[in-house]
Amino acid sequence: MQEIRLERSQYQCVISPYAAPVAHVRDGETAVFYTEDAFWGDLTSEDLDPKQLNTYSNPLVGPVYVEGAHPGDALKISILDITPTRDIAVSCIHREFGALQYNRRVKFLNDPLPLKVYLYHYKDGVYSHGNRLSFSPDPFIGTIATAPEIQAPSSNTPFEQGGNMDVPDVKPGNILYLPIQKEGAYLYLGDCHARQGQGEACGAALEIAARVTLKLEVVPGLTLRQPRIESPTELMCIGSARPMEDAARIACYELVQWMIELGWDAMDAYQAITMDSSLYVGNMVDPNYSLVAKVAKELAYRK
Amino acid sequence: MQEIRLERSQYQCVISPYAAPVAHVRDGETAVFYTEDAFWGDLTSEDLDPKQLNTYSNPLVGPVYVEGAHPGDALKISILDITPTRDIAVSCIHREFGALQYNRRVKFLNDPLPLKVYLYHYKDGVYSHGNRLSFSPDPFIGTIATAPEIQAPSSNTPFEQGGNMDVPDVKPGNILYLPIQKEGAYLYLGDCHARQGQGEACGAALEIAARVTLKLEVVPGLTLRQPRIESPTELMCIGSARPMEDAARIACYELVQWMIELGWDAMDAYQAITMDSSLYVGNMVDPNYSLVAKVAKELAYRK
Amino acid sequence: MQEIRLERSQYQCVISPYAAPVAHVRDGETAVFYTEDAFWGDLTSEDLDPKQLNTYSNPLVGPVYVEGAHPGDALKISILDITPTRDIAVSCIHREFGALQYNRRVKFLNDPLPLKVYLYHYKDGVYSHGNRLSFSPDPFIGTIATAPEIQAPSSNTPFEQGGNMDVPDVKPGNILYLPIQKEGAYLYLGDCHARQGQGEACGAALEIAARVTLKLEVVPGLTLRQPRIESPTELMCIGSARPMEDAARIACYELVQWMIELGWDAMDAYQAITMDSSLYVGNMVDPNYSLVAKVAKELAYRK
Amino acid sequence: MQEIRLERSQYQCVISPYAAPVAHVRDGETAVFYTEDAFWGDLTSEDLDPKQLNTYSNPLVGPVYVEGAHPGDALKISILDITPTRDIAVSCIHREFGALQYNRRVKFLNDPLPLKVYLYHYKDGVYSHGNRLSFSPDPFIGTIATAPEIQAPSSNTPFEQGGNMDVPDVKPGNILYLPIQKEGAYLYLGDCHARQGQGEACGAALEIAARVTLKLEVVPGLTLRQPRIESPTELMCIGSARPMEDAARIACYELVQWMIELGWDAMDAYQAITMDSSLYVGNMVDPNYSLVAKVAKELAYRK
Known part of the structure; x- marks a missing residue:
């Protein structure tokens, strides 16, 4: 199993497309x-x-x-x-x-x-x-x-x-x-x-x-606008923006989009997350606020 | 047990100090x-x-x-x-x-x-x-x-x-x-x-x-600035404001104040909620947004 | 000319539909x-x-x-x-x-x-x-x-x-x-x-x-959603809301609506205020922020 | 007078410290x-x-x-x-x-x-x-x-x-x-x-x-946190942030700081911009909103 351990001088404080890779991993590698x-x-x-x-x-x-x-x-x-x-x-x-x-x-x-x-x-x-x-x-x-x-x-x-x-x-x-x-x-x-x-x-x-x-x-061809999380029982979307309501809207909007991908009608998905979802604040201190909207897989995968 | 049931014409769509009471209850009454x-x-x-x-x-x-x-x-x-x-x-x-x-x-x-x-x-x-x-x-x-x-x-x-x-x-x-x-x-x-x-x-x-x-x-003499909730296991403060971060700050600020009332140092309480609290969105649709900060009683009541 | 001068005890700190009028004025009266x-x-x-x-x-x-x-x-x-x-x-x-x-x-x-x-x-x-x-x-x-x-x-x-x-x-x-x-x-x-x-x-x-x-x-039948101001040379709309961008949007939206009333196409009015309008902060301290969007009458009344 | 004219392929859509300079100018050069x-x-x-x-x-x-x-x-x-x-x-x-x-x-x-x-x-x-x-x-x-x-x-x-x-x-x-x-x-x-x-x-x-x-x-040693503008008659500070009130606060805060540099007491400067300054929205459409606070030099330079 590849171990990636850097020298102190190698750490990055920007997430840059301009830096040289410190390691290469294969698709599927741990x-x-x-x-x-x-x-x-x-x-x-x-x-x-x-x-x-x-x-x-x-x-x-x-x-x-x-x-x-x-x-x-x-x-x-x-x-x-x-x-x-x-x-x-x-x-x-x-x-x-x-x-x-x-x-x-x-x-x-x-x-x-x-x-x-x-x-x-x-x-x-x-x-x-x-x-x-x-x-x-x-x-x-x-x-x-x-x-x-x-x-x-x-x-x-x-x-x-x-x-x-x-x-x-x-x-x-x-x-x-x-x-x-x-x-x-x-x-x-x-x-x-x-x-x-x-x-x-x-x-x-x-x-x-x-x-x-x-x-x-x-995952070839899965084009996302924002990060998503999957737990054993839940689907989650993260919105990062300011003011905080912009982040909350992005998280909810993306969750509706995910449910549409799973076969839901948009308005029904909007109803579903209205009745049975979580929406919590990840951070309220960083340059953007991050909010997380989540829904149970049991609900999202219903036919 | 007193039952309060109104005629349709008696309902109020404002929370007004100017209306006549529809009922009186005693302190301690259900x-x-x-x-x-x-x-x-x-x-x-x-x-x-x-x-x-x-x-x-x-x-x-x-x-x-x-x-x-x-x-x-x-x-x-x-x-x-x-x-x-x-x-x-x-x-x-x-x-x-x-x-x-x-x-x-x-x-x-x-x-x-x-x-x-x-x-x-x-x-x-x-x-x-x-x-x-x-x-x-x-x-x-x-x-x-x-x-x-x-x-x-x-x-x-x-x-x-x-x-x-x-x-x-x-x-x-x-x-x-x-x-x-x-x-x-x-x-x-x-x-x-x-x-x-x-x-x-x-x-x-x-x-x-x-x-x-x-x-x-x-509760005589308990002067609050905002609503609080107590569950069997948790203390919660609600902040209602716009933008949403103002509501989040109010909820967290009030939770710190509650912990100060319980004997906490302000900075220690600020640390405590940083590590072990919840912060969720109650509503993101009303004229003010309502956020809820909560902490376990087990933590809040520690000596 | 009617003069309206109150006793100290008569002043109001709410803008209430429930108070008794302190004076009556006629339509058109100064x-x-x-x-x-x-x-x-x-x-x-x-x-x-x-x-x-x-x-x-x-x-x-x-x-x-x-x-x-x-x-x-x-x-x-x-x-x-x-x-x-x-x-x-x-x-x-x-x-x-x-x-x-x-x-x-x-x-x-x-x-x-x-x-x-x-x-x-x-x-x-x-x-x-x-x-x-x-x-x-x-x-x-x-x-x-x-x-x-x-x-x-x-x-x-x-x-x-x-x-x-x-x-x-x-x-x-x-x-x-x-x-x-x-x-x-x-x-x-x-x-x-x-x-x-x-x-x-x-x-x-x-x-x-x-x-x-x-x-x-x-002005009978002029149904407004927000306050408007007319100066000798300008039309202005005021938006009061939080966060401040909500107030700014309301002010601009209402100005577009005013221009539509004057015969403008909506998208052209949107263009017009993009190129030649003012947008200033009235207050940034009150329970709502108030922003003012203004456009010259010379532009608004063009045919 | 040096003229800087790029090929189409040379334009940049990021403001990057990592790109190679396209030209050099001397201090004081037009x-x-x-x-x-x-x-x-x-x-x-x-x-x-x-x-x-x-x-x-x-x-x-x-x-x-x-x-x-x-x-x-x-x-x-x-x-x-x-x-x-x-x-x-x-x-x-x-x-x-x-x-x-x-x-x-x-x-x-x-x-x-x-x-x-x-x-x-x-x-x-x-x-x-x-x-x-x-x-x-x-x-x-x-x-x-x-x-x-x-x-x-x-x-x-x-x-x-x-x-x-x-x-x-x-x-x-x-x-x-x-x-x-x-x-x-x-x-x-x-x-x-x-x-x-x-x-x-x-x-x-x-x-x-x-x-x-x-x-x-x-200007050696003039360490700024934000952009400033000087017109023949006015001093201006720009704040860029979200929500818009954060941008407005930054612009006003920086204007107070500039006046402190000019010899003002902080609270007096805060009073002065309360009574006699402008605060307008530069943009309300970009990833950050930009607001401009300005004060007349005549006021700012008073002794």
């Missing part, structure tokens, strides 16, 4: 990716300031060239396993970032919140920072994308080919489908979280370095 | 409310147009005067039971309303969607409209509010004292807390749904008339 | 209205806190019953004169209100800005607070509305019948058209500003008490 | 740039469909390497002249783009508007398409940016280093200041408009090919 945490593994003490450590966060492994992947196909990513590679996780309240304070896009004249770093230690099945702040792991991939054809978005941004969606359903047992715009797909991933609530309120989850095992397959 | 569906019970055929039938939708029972309720207190509403009073439910795709088409607030020059009414029949434990569109009941109250001190919002609007939140967790087994701004609380309710997905995509759920049993208690 | 400033005239020292003084701001004169005004007509309001009735104007940076700090709708955990009250004195044709902060008057009506049929919005809110739009073009020399939903129109006004920039950034302009002279005429 | 229109000059008949013609729109000239430009400096761009190079201009109503119809970010199930292309001919000082649609020129640069350090945004996107702002004040007689993030600045420009209203409602202005004359100077 590969292992060693990812760094969002802070480059440098936030090792609660006295450090992440802004002093690195200019860019969310270093990614990639681009990985998937053989046989053509523009207009989809990349089917079966998430087999995520294993943390250290026994700590790190989070922090940033000075000018997060849902409950002003930030780069919501500009206010108030004083910032004070920086506060949280180091969590893993022991006996939980990540803990004191008694109250202890959480069992439920790991997922925060950032995963194929490259756009000509743009190069930041590794902090969720967009139409994936990116920093921070959606907890991108986790082992589930399958992620990403649109392909570039020959070879150019897959990037990183920013794993040991656990995160919906919304990722303060903007930093339980950030971990991880060993990620993925099976990569090309 | 009462039964007979509510009409969102379409006044008039949408009895798929050939009818709801806009032709009534000028205003969501007729409410109220105001109900709760004795001992003073401004600055909270109204604790234990939802004991919701029983549909007919064997049909009704939904519809409106011409200019809903998440996936232009509407009164999102004005476009495109042609409207065609009107389509869906009558669902209840039999053998499911509401059905053909084979695909069949749903088991999970009833809740779509619209419930206390009156503002001086304003009178539409029964279609969710706001700081509740209103048309369309939040599926306002259901039997849970407790809703509403702010009180007016002597006697002036409770209004109606617009019950036999079932609804998160977001209420098309804008009309499985709309039903119902018999609603509530226990009403005053 | 009347004079004495309005109080947004702070009830109480903010007479820079050491006072407006939140301590009054629960509600923006006290209004009204409702004024306009004879012959029926639902479905428009109220044509020719603004003839606005004369300040004191030689001071007042503004303030609120603790939790304004465009550049968190507020009731944008909830953050940051510390508030400190309260700062600014008293301006009028002399030699300018309102001054020191040398830098001196401004020549360009007075307009901040809040003016007809009552909704059944709702009662706050005097702080702009909505479909007008309200707290804070649009500087509601000024002498211009004509405001408001939709009528209630027999008698139920006109309310107040909150005059000696001057205000576009956006009303901090949320309080040069707030003044004023003597306002209006000519009121009913 | 240069001439020949730009193509947003449709590559291919939309030469009203029967053509722009989506069939080219995958990407807004082809740009660049990157131009400015000698002596370092990250942390500003690029001062004096716009000396814009001369159209053809006697036609082109606009169109797109099927799924523009302010008054659904589009890639506002996803609805309605039918699209029909495509309609408008060719305008220039004669006797006006661009005309029939009698009603005739407009005098007031040309400006729709898209102009320096490259980000590592990202590569689309030429359709406005962002922190400029881009597709579609702000009519980027015109002859004014000076544009852009942040520099990359050695050599990497200037790109194109998408000139013969005229455009505020908001660019339908999403395509009077699109022209042009000969653009710019004087380029480096």
Whole structure:
């Protein structure tokens, strides 16, 4: 099984079609990716300031060239396993970032919140920072994308080919489908979280370095506009946009389209998701908000 | 047990402090409310147009005067039971309303969607409209509010004292807390749904008339800014605003405030909801969007 | 000429269809209205806190019953004169209100800005607070509305019948058209500003008490969805909504509709405003944002 | 005077730090740039469909390497002249783009508007398409940016280093200041408009090919977060973001910061722009909305 492990200097903080592939995988191959945490593994003490450590966060492994992947196909990513590679996780309240304070896009004249770093230690099945702040792991991939054809978005941004969606359903047992715009797909991933609530309120989850095992397959001719997720029991669509209602509409619109592909009449599908679907906030802190609409397969596959 | 059942002419389509109470209940009393569906019970055929039938939708029972309720207190509403009073439910795709088409607030020059009414029949434990569109009941109250001190919002609007939140967790087994701004609380309710997905995509759920049993208690001195919900295992805060991120922020902010009341440090509470909370869309179709942030009591009550 | 001057206890802080008219005017009559400033005239020292003084701001004169005004007509309001009735104007940076700090709708955990009250004195044709902060008057009506049929919005809110739009073009020399939903129109006004920039950034302009002279005429059968303004050279439509793009779309959509009424093809009107219109922010601080789209009459009336 | 004129194959539809410079200019040099229109000059008949013609729109000239430009400096761009190079201009109503119809970010199930292309001919000082649609020129640069350090945004996107702002004040007689993030600045420009209203409602202005004359100077140590414009009489700040209120806040915040640089107290500057500034919508159709806050130099430079 191919293992893809980069030198520190090789990580990318953009999801770029212009970089040279760091590895090639075959269609159908299972590969292992060693990812760094969002802070480059440098936030090792609660006295450090992440802004002093690195200019860019969310270093990614990639681009990985998937053989046989053509523009207009989809990349089917079966998430087999995520294993943390250290026994700590790190989070922090940033000075000018997060849902409950002003930030780069919501500009206010108030004083910032004070920086506060949280180091969590893993022991006996939980990540803990004191008694109250202890959480069992439920790991997922925060950032995963194929490259756009000509743009190069930041590794902090969720967009139409994936990116920093921070959606907890991108986790082992589930399958992620990403649109392909570039020959070879150019897959990037990183920013794993040991656990995160919906919304990722303060903007930093339980950030971990991880060993990620993925099976990569090309689905020829499946042309997607947005990422999709399939769990054993559910179909999900992700919308990433601003304002948040634009993201919610995209997620719902794409779910209706998926049901139309399964044979539904458009208005009936619109009724169905009105009565029996979930719609949650993946992230409310990134340059785009990511929302997830989901419906049970039992309903979607009804005849 | 007091039963509150109105004449058709008595329903209200505003949540007004100016109307005369239709009933009085004592602090601690359990009462039964007979509510009409969102379409006044008039949408009895798929050939009818709801806009032709009534000028205003969501007729409410109220105001109900709760004795001992003073401004600055909270109204604790234990939802004991919701029983549909007919064997049909009704939904519809409106011409200019809903998440996936232009509407009164999102004005476009495109042609409207065609009107389509869906009558669902209840039999053998499911509401059905053909084979695909069949749903088991999970009833809740779509619209419930206390009156503002001086304003009178539409029964279609969710706001700081509740209103048309369309939040599926306002259901039997849970407790809703509403702010009180007016002597006697002036409770209004109606617009019950036999079932609804998160977001209420098309804008009309499985709309039903119902018999609603509530226990009403005053919590003296509990001054709330927004509605709260308590389930057997969870604490929830609702934010209703536009754009949707404003609603999401309000819900998260209020959840942090609730945890501060329980003894948490503000930054630790912010961390806690970052790692282990839910954040879902109640409605994405009403004059304000309603989002729900929730956290497990097990976490919130930790010492 | 009828003069409408209220006792302090008679002012309204809601735009309500439920209040008793304070005066009646005939269709075509010119009347004079004495309005109080947004702070009830109480903010007479820079050491006072407006939140301590009054629960509600923006006290209004009204409702004024306009004879012959029926639902479905428009109220044509020719603004003839606005004369300040004191030689001071007042503004303030609120603790939790304004465009550049968190507020009731944008909830953050940051510390508030400190309260700062600014008293301006009028002399030699300018309102001054020191040398830098001196401004020549360009007075307009901040809040003016007809009552909704059944709702009662706050005097702080702009909505479909007008309200707290804070649009500087509601000024002498211009004509405001408001939709009528209630027999008698139920006109309310107040909150005059000696001057205000576009956006009303901090949320309080040069707030003044004023003597306002209006000519009121009913336009039978002119059914409007939103307020319109006519200046000697321009046509304007106002959209009030959230998020701000919803307000911008409403303003542009209504301007296209106005041009269609003047004989334009819809797509040509859409082209015309693309090439030659203005679109400015009236307020970015109130419960709804108000945007103004305008086009030259020379263009709109072309054949 | 250096003239920069590209082959068709050399145009860029991303603002990329990864492309090879097409020209070098000295600090202080005046240069001439020949730009193509947003449709590559291919939309030469009203029967053509722009989506069939080219995958990407807004082809740009660049990157131009400015000698002596370092990250942390500003690029001062004096716009000396814009001369159209053809006697036609082109606009169109797109099927799924523009302010008054659904589009890639506002996803609805309605039918699209029909495509309609408008060719305008220039004669006797006006661009005309029939009698009603005739407009005098007031040309400006729709898209102009320096490259980000590592990202590569689309030429359709406005962002922190400029881009597709579609702000009519980027015109002859004014000076544009852009942040520099990359050695050599990497200037790109194109998408000139013969005229455009505020908001660019339908999403395509009077699109022209042009000969653009710019004087380029480096301002060492002037570190900007956003573009600024200086006219002979005014200072302006541009905010590009979504939702629109985020863009408005950025524009106002940056204007306050500029006034602080000029010696103002922050709260006094906040007061000043409240009373006497403009705030207009540049574009309401691009991936980010661009708003412009402006204040008179006479006010800003007061002591």
